[in-house]
Amino acid sequence: MGSQVQILRFCLSRLLQLIPVLLGITLIAFLLLRVMPGDPATLILGNRGSAEEIARLTTQLGLDRPVWLQYLNFLKDCLQGSFGNSIAYKTAVGPLIWERLWATLALVGYSTVLALLMTVPLAFLSALRRNGFFDHLIKVLFVMAMSMPAFWIGVLLVLAFSIYWPIFPVSGYGDGFLDRLHHLFLPSFVVALGTAALTIRSMRSSIIGVLSAEYIDTARAKGIGQSALLLRHVFRNSLLSTISVLGVHTSWVIGGTVVIESVFAIPGLGNLLVSSISARDYPMVQGLTVTFAVLVVLINLLTDLAYVIADPRVKLS
Incomplete structure (x- = not known):
């Protein structure tokens, strides 16, 4: 029984230590696509996308908001387990x-x-x-x-x-x-x-x-x-x-x-x-x-x- 309690405490302490690691992971995943050259909405739609379609997709992805607010929204989606909405599948990720x-x-x-x-x-x-x-x-x-x-x-x-x-x-x-x-x-x-x-x-x-x-x-x-x-x-x-x-x-x-x-x-x-x-x-x-x-x-x-x-x-x- 004592060893089981020790293992449980160890797991809980390690999970708490992993919180900053997981936050760093979400930040890297968020910034990875932001530092890529080009506008994501333009890259997604390609040359066939009109200015109105690019503007609509930019708003849909939240790319017109401040970067810190985009990250907070992404973090909220991660905590909810939805990770936002997929562009290709038209549903939650x-x-x-x-x-x-x-x-x-x-x-x-x-x-x-x-x-x-x-x-x-x-x-x-x-x-x-x-x-x-x-x-x-x-x-x-x-x-x-x-x-x-x-x-x-x-x-x-x-x-x-x-x-x-x-x-x-x-x-x-x-x-x-x-x-x-x-x-x-x-x-x-x-x-x-x-x-x-x-x-x-x-x-x-x-x-x-x-x-x-x-x-x-x-x-x-x-x-x-x-x-x-x-x-x-x-x-x-x-x-x-x-x-x-x-x-x-x-x-x-x-x-x-x-x-x-x-x-x-x-x-x-x-x-x-x-x-x-x-x-x-x-x-x-x-x-x-x-x-x-x-x-x-x-x-x-x-x-x-x-x-x-x-x-x-x-x-x-």
Whole structure:
């Protein structure tokens, strides 16, 4: 019970500390489009827009008001979760982002699970057979996977497993839990390859360091079996650096889903961002920028909590 109260206090204190960070995020997202050359209303309508239409859109976007008042209105929209009204979709931005958010979260979560399923056994195999054939093979394969562009790997997998061998769908999100797992396997696997390439090397190094520790020799002297030794002592103590790498990389993956969602036509936030930039939908771009930043902040918070769960010696401070 005491540990649960500590975790709750830690979460609340971190959320309070994040308030100025989130305010800074909204300010950057607001100013980012204001510092771009040209008038937003003119850029949106293009050469076909008349002076009356440009003036009407300028008023609609609130661009004729003072900058500080525009920011306060944008901040009010952020707090309400509406983020203003989309120019392309003619409706509030917030519900559209909320609708697309789950596809992106499913992609990121699925890819994280696949990456962990690859990381743990391959890292142990690589560490226990250090400098052997399997160690070098795993290193070469995942360095190659990390060096290749994600969209190129995605296209190759589509050609192989969707067209030549029609095992997985070419695109889409699916309906229902199992159908979505089926649809999202290939894009999630592409993302997981890049994640596993980093986490395997990190966990391998940690396992090698733990295996050389004195308490491992003590545990062996007490007659603890190899399986129990690896599970109880080595696995848990080698997780900390891997959690750090996984948290940082997952934060990057959140923003990097744009390419994968475009290749596999997944109706997520990345796909919505590409179409919004093409349509010059400034309110939507602002809302998505804030949403991506908030997701990264929350992932960093979850990473800190994972540290505590993996190692109770880490203090909640």
